[in-house]
Amino acid sequence: MQDCIFCKIARGEIPAEIVYQDETVVAFKDIRPQAPVHILIIPREHIPTWNDNVDHVVVPMWQVVRKLANDMGMAESGYRVVANCNRDGGQEVFHIHLHLLGKRPLKWPPG
Numbered sequence: 001m002q003d004c005i006f007c008k009i010a011r012g013e014i015p016a017e018i019v020y021q022d023e024t025v026v027a028f029k030d031i032r033p034q035a036p037v038h039i040l041i042i043p044r045e046h047i048p049t050w051n052d053n054v055d056h057v058v059v060p061m062w063q064v065v066r067k068l069a070n071d072m073g074m075a076e077s078g079y080r081v082v083a084n085c086n087r088d089g090g091q092e093v094f095h096i097h098l099h100l101l102g103k104r105p106l107k108w109p110p111g
Contacts, residue, residue, distance in 0.1 A: 001046040006095035010044045020068060024060045027068060027100075036103035037072055037079070041065060048094045050085040057096075065100055074102035082110075 001007050008014040009028060016028040019039060030038040041064050043057040069075040079102030084090040 001095075004046055004093070004095050006040075006042050006093055006097065007046050010042060020064055022060075024057065025064050027064055030099070034099075035080075035101040035106065037074060037101065039068055039100040041068075041098040041100060042095060047096045049091065050083055050096055052096075054096060061098055065098060068100055069102065072102065078102065078106075080106050080110075 005014065009016045010026045018026060018028045020027040020041075023044070025041060025043055027039050027041045030040050032038075041061050043061060045057065047054055047057065065081055066075070069079050079100060082099040082101065083096070084092075084099075
């Protein structure tokens with residue numbers, strides 16, 4: 001999608017602090033971090049919500065979650081992964097993404 005902010009980041013049209021990228025997935029630091037580590041993991045392909053056909057990108061996205069959690073030294077201590085779907089679920093950008101949060105104790109329930 002031409003005007004999607006995450007598509008523009010994936011294409012390199014908008015600057016972002018990219019921490020990982022490959023042919024399927026891009027991961028970058030959130031501009032409004034909610035924890036010392038707050039990374040957004042997106043597919044390069046524009047998929048609006050988790051209700052759409054996401055099967056082909058779920059495994060690659062979760063592989064990046066595990067890699068980054070290990071690389072950032074939080075796999076053993078713990079981390080949280082959040083996926084919001086639609087407005088009531090807290091989705092603000094309609095391009096699927098995972099939030100990887102860590103490096104501090106995370107409370108439950110989250111909100």
